[in-house]
Amino acid sequence: MQTLPDWLNPEPWLNRTFSASEVRQALGAESPDETTLAALLSPAAADFLEPMAARAQALTRRHFGRTVQLYIPLYLSSWCSGGCAYCGFAADRQTDRHALALAAVEKEIDAIKAMGFEEILLLTGERCAQADLDYLRECVHLAAQKIHNVAIEVFPMAEAEYRSLAETGGTGVTLYQETYHQETYDRMHRWGPKKDFFQRLDAPTRALAGGFRFAGLGALLGLADPRYDMLALYRHVRHLQKTFWRAGLTVSFPRIRHEAGGFIPPHPVDEKMLSQIIFAFRICLPDVPLVLSTREGAAFRDGMAGLGINKMSIASKTTVGGYSDKGSEEGQFDISDDRGLDEFCAMLRGKKLEPVFKNWDGVYRLTA
Amino acid sequence: MFLTVNDENYEHHGDGTVAALLTELGATPEHTALTVNGELVFSKDWKVFKFNGGDTVEVLTFVGGG
Amino acid sequence: MKDEQTSLKLGGHEFKSRLILGTGKFSDIETMVRAIEASGTELVTVALRRFNRDKPSDDLCAPLAKLKNVKLMPNTSGAMNSKEAVRAAQLGRELSGSPFVKVEIHPNPHHLMPDAIETYLAAKELAADGFIVLPYIPADPVLAKKLEDVGCAAVMPLGAAIGSGGGLSTADMIQLIIRDSNIPVIVDAGLRAPSEAARAMEMGCAAVLVNSAIAAAKNPVAMARAFALGVETGYAARQAGLMPKSAVAVATSPLTSFLK
Numbered sequence: 167m168q169t170l171p172d173w174l175n176p177e178p179w180l181n182r183t184f185s186a187s188e189v190r191q192a193l194g195a196e197s198p199d200e201t202t203l204a205a206l207l208s209p210a211a212a213d214f215l216e217p218m219a220a221r222a223q224a225l226t227r228r229h230f231g232r233t234v235q236l237y238i239p240l241y242l243s244s245w246c247s248g249g250c251a252y253c254g255f256a257a258d259r260q261t262d263r264h265a266l267a268l269a270a271v272e273k274e275i276d277a278i279k280a281m282g283f284e285e286i287l288l289l290t291g292e293r294c295a296q297a298d299l300d301y302l303r304e305c306v307h308l309a310a311q312k313i314h315n316v317a318i319e320v321f322p323m324a325e326a327e328y329r330s331l332a333e334t335g336g337t338g339v340t341l342y343q344e345t346y347h348q349e350t351y352d353r354m355h356r357w358g359p360k361k362d363f364f365q366r367l368d369a370p371t372r373a374l375a376g377g378f379r380f381a382g383l384g385a386l387l388g389l390a391d392p393r394y395d396m397l398a399l400y401r402h403v404r405h406l407q408k409t410f411w412r413a414g415l416t417v418s419f420p421r422i423r424h425e426a427g428g429f430i431p432p433h434p435v436d437e438k439m440l441s442q443i444i445f446a447f448r449i450c451l452p453d454v455p456l457v458l459s460t461r462e463g464a465a466f467r468d469g470m471a472g473l474g475i476n477k478m479s480i481a482s483k484t485t486v487g488g489y490s491d492k493g494s495e496e497g498q499f500d501i502s503d504d505r506g507l508d509e510f511c512a513m514l515r516g517k518k519l520e521p522v523f524k525n526w527d528g529v530y531r532l533t534a
Numbered sequence: 535m536f537l538t539v540n541d542e543n544y545e546h547h548g549d550g551t552v553a554a555l556l557t558e559l560g561a562t563p564e565h566t567a568l569t570v571n572g573e574l575v576f577s578k579d580w581k582v583f584k585f586n587g588g589d590t591v592e593v594l595t596f597v598g599g600g
Numbered sequence: 601m602k603d604e605q606t607s608l609k610l611g612g613h614e615f616k617s618r619l620i621l622g623t624g625k626f627s628d629i630e631t632m633v634r635a636i637e638a639s640g641t642e643l644v645t646v647a648l649r650r651f652n653r654d655k656p657s658d659d660l661c662a663p664l665a666k667l668k669n670v671k672l673m674p675n676t677s678g679a680m681n682s683k684e685a686v687r688a689a690q691l692g693r694e695l696s697g698s699p700f701v702k703v704e705i706h707p708n709p710h711h712l713m714p715d716a717i718e719t720y721l722a723a724k725e726l727a728a729d730g731f732i733v734l735p736y737i738p739a740d741p742v743l744a745k746k747l748e749d750v751g752c753a754a755v756m757p758l759g760a761a762i763g764s765g766g767g768l769s770t771a772d773m774i775q776l777i778i779r780d781s782n783i784p785v786i787v788d789a790g791l792r793a794p795s796e797a798a799r800a801m802e803m804g805c806a807a808v809l810v811n812s813a814i815a816a817a818k819n820p821v822a823m824a825r826a827f828a829l830g831v832e833t834g835y836a837a838r839q840a841g842l843m844p845k846s847a848v849a850v851a852t853s854p855l856t857s858f859l860k
Binding site for chain 2: 622645659660661664690
C-alpha cells in the first residue's frame with residue numbers, strides 16, 4: 167500500500183495524550199496547528215465543550231458575522247457503479263433507480279429557484295452510463311442559467327473534465343474522501359474506480375486546477391477512528407489552502423447513520439463528539455466555512471448554527487428530484503431535519519442569525 | 535578616443551580594450567561590471583571587446599546596501 | 601512536521617545563521633566587516649553603484665571576498681521599475697557570481713516603500729532566468745502567494761519603513777503571510793531592537809534582514825552580536841512552542857445544553 171504523503175499523514179499527532187492544561191492552552195492558541203487540533207480532539211477536551219463552544223462562537227461571529235449560508239442538494243441520479251459498503255445507492259443494493267431527464271432537471275431547478283435558493287449542489291453516484299460526464303455537463307449548464315452558485319458532488323474526474331464543467335458554469339466541487347485511513351478505505355469500497363484512494367484524494371486538486379472556485383472537503387464520520395480522519399482532513403485542507411490560495415474551501419461533517427442497507431458504522435460518533443470536532447475545526451480553521459447538512463436532527467442543527475457552523479442545507483430531499491413533485495422512493499440516506507425553508511429561517515432569525523441565500527454572483531463566471 | 539563614462543565625457547588614451555580603460559580609471563577588473571550603450575558586457579567577453587568612439591560606458595561596482 | 605529543519609534553506613543553499621545583514625550606512629568598511637563577523641551571518645546584501653574614481657577605496661568586493669562562509673546577495677536598489685531591476689540583477693550576478701538577488705524597487709526616494717507591481721514583474725522574470733529571488737515587499741499576503749507562484753525562494757515583507765526603526769508594525773499581516781506560505785518568510789526593514797527580531801522569529805519567520813539597526817547603533821559590532829542572539833532566541837522559542845495566552849472565559853449561559 168502506497169504510504170500517505172507527508173503533508174497528509176496524521177500519525178505524528180495521533181499517539182499522544184493531552185492533559186487538561188494542554189487543552190486549555192490549545193483553546194487560546196494564537197496560531198493553531200496540528201497539535202492544537204489534536205489536543206482539542208483528545209478525550210481530555212471532552213470536558214471542555216462549553217469553553218470550546220464559546221471560543222467557536224466568537225470566532226464564527228468574527229469571521230462570518232451573524233449569518234448562515236444556505237444551499238440545497240439536488241439528486242440527479244441514483245444509478246451508481248460503485249460498491250460503497252455503507253451506501254444505500256451502492257450498485258448491489260436492490261432499489262429503484264432513476265435519473266432525471268433534462269426536462270425534469272429544469273423543472274426541479276425552477277422549483278428550487280422559486281424557493282429562493284441561489285446555491286445548489288448537484289449529486290450523482292459513481293460514473294455510469296445513466297449519469298456520465300455529458301449528462302452532468304448538461305445539468306450544470308441548466309442550473310447555471312438560473313442559479314448563481316452551482317456545485318457538484320459527483321464522481322472524481324480528470325482535470326480536463328473538471329475544466330469543461332467549470333467552463334459550463336460549475337463553481338464548486340464537493341468531494342469527501344470518506345476516510346483517510348487507507349486500510350478502512352480499501353475495505354469500504356468494494357470494487358470499481360473508487361477503490362483508488364489516491365485518485366480520489368487528488369480530485370479536489372484537479373478540480374481547482376481545472377478552474378473550480380470552491381472545494382468542499384470532508385470525511386464520513388463513523389468509518390474509521392474520527393481522530394485519524396479529522397487530523398488528516400485538517401491537513402488536507404491546509405495543504406489545499408497553501409497550494410490553491412485563491413480557492414474557497416469548506417469543510418463538512420457528514421456522520422454516517424443507519425442507512426438503507428443496514429450498515430452499522432464501526433466507529434460511531436455521538437453528538438458530543440461531533441460537536442467537539444466542529445468546535446475544534448472552527449478554532450483551528452477560523453476563516454473556513456463549516457457545513458452541516460440535514461443528516462443531523464433539528465435540535466442539534468439549531469444548537470450548532472452560528473456555534474462553529476455557518477453553512478447549512480435545508481428543505482433537502484435525498485431522493486432523485488422531489489422538489490417539483492413528491493417523490494416516494496428511498497433516498498441515499500434518511501433526512502433527520504425535514505423542516506421546510508420558512509420554518510428553518512424563522513428558527514435562525516429567532517437566534518438572531520441571518521439566512522444568506524446568495525453569497526456569490528454568477529456574473530463573475532467567464533462563461534456559462 | 536572619446537567616451538562617456540558614468541555620465542562624464544572621458545578621453546581614453548589606451549587601445550580601447552576593457553583592461554586598458556579599467557587600468558586608466560584605477561578600477562579592479564574582478565570587482566567591476568560593465569555596460570556599454572546600455573548592454574551588459576560579460577567579463578568573459580572582455581578580452582575580445584573593443585570600445586568605439588562615442589560609446590556610453592557604465593562602470594559599476596558594489597557598495598554597502600541593505 | 602513543521603519547523604523541524606534547523607538550517608535556513610534558500611534555493612537549495614543552506615544557512616546555519618538566520619540573520620541576513622545589509623552592508624549600508626556603516627561609518628567605515630572595517631566596522632562593517634567586524635559587524636558581519638560578530639553577527640555570524642552567512643548572507644549579506646550589497647548594492648550596485650557607479651565606480652567612483654576619486655574614492656576607489658569604497659569598493660566593498662575586496663573586504664567581503666576575505667570573509668569566508670559569507671555569500672553575497674546583490675540588491676536592485678536604485679531601480680525605478682522592473683526593467684531596471686532586471687538589469688541591475690544581471691549586473692549584480694556578473695559581479696558577484698552569486699545566484700541570489702534581493703529585488704527591491706522603491707520609486708519614491710522619501711519613504712522608500714516597495715512598488716508591488718514592478719517588484720512582481722521583476723521577480724517573475726528573474727526567477728525564470730534562474731536567479732534565487734528574494735523580493736522585498738509590502739506585508740501583503742496576496743502578493744506573497746503570487747510571488748511564491750512565480751518561483752521566488754522566499755518573500756521579504758517589511759516590518760516597517762526602511763530605516764524607520766518602526767519595529768514589527770505589520771505583525772498581523774506577516775502572521776497571515778507565514779500561515780499560508782510554502783516558502784521562507786523573512787522580515788526585512790523596520791526593525792530597531794533585537795527583541796523585535798526575536799519576536800519575528802517567534803511568529804514563525806525563517807530569518808530576518810537587518811541593516812540600519814546595526815549600522816546606526818552606537819556600537820554596531822556589539823549590536824550585530826545582540827541581533828544574532830535575538831534571532832537565535834526567537835528561533836529557539838518558536839521551536840520550543842510558546843505557551844498560549846490564557847484560554848477564553850466561559851459564557852454565562854450554557855451554549856451546549858442542547859447536546860444529547
